[in-house]
Amino acid sequence: NKLFILLLLTKDFDQLPVRIQRMKMTLMQYSFMPIYVPCKILNTADTLSRCQMDNMEEFTFYEELELYANHKLREILITNSKVEEIVSHQQEDEVCRLDLCIRRMA
Known part of the structure; x- marks a missing residue:
């Protein structure tokens, strides 16, 4: 609309x-x-x-955000040192300091 x-x-x-x-x-x-x-x-x-689906899973916003972020992280190739640099910058950022923003890939 x-x-x-x-x-x-x-x-x-x-x-x-x-x-x-x-x-x-x-x-x-x-x-x-x-x-x-x-x-x-x-x-x-x-x-x-308008079609209802019986088996549709409902994700919370944070679950959906984490799935999206993990999907994007798998698409890019970065070295461990680059990951550490990103984590370091996130820890300095006020918003990114939240626990759900700083997670390591398995």
Whole structure:
């Protein structure tokens, strides 16, 4: 809807509602430009979005964030010294000092 597009284009990430932050994090890996399409044109998408799934797992925001971060970490190749440097910089950062931000890969 138009409000959603407005949120994506104009608000800073930290000002977005948590659900929209999650969606925006998922979309960050793509280059896109959201546009408004009237609902009467999107019958199939509307039907699928209303479909209930019985076996759908629900992740908390932090579980989803950790899954996303681990996925991204597996995509890049870095040395142990670089990991230590990243951890060191995270420990200096006020926000990144949170326990859930500093985890070592197994």
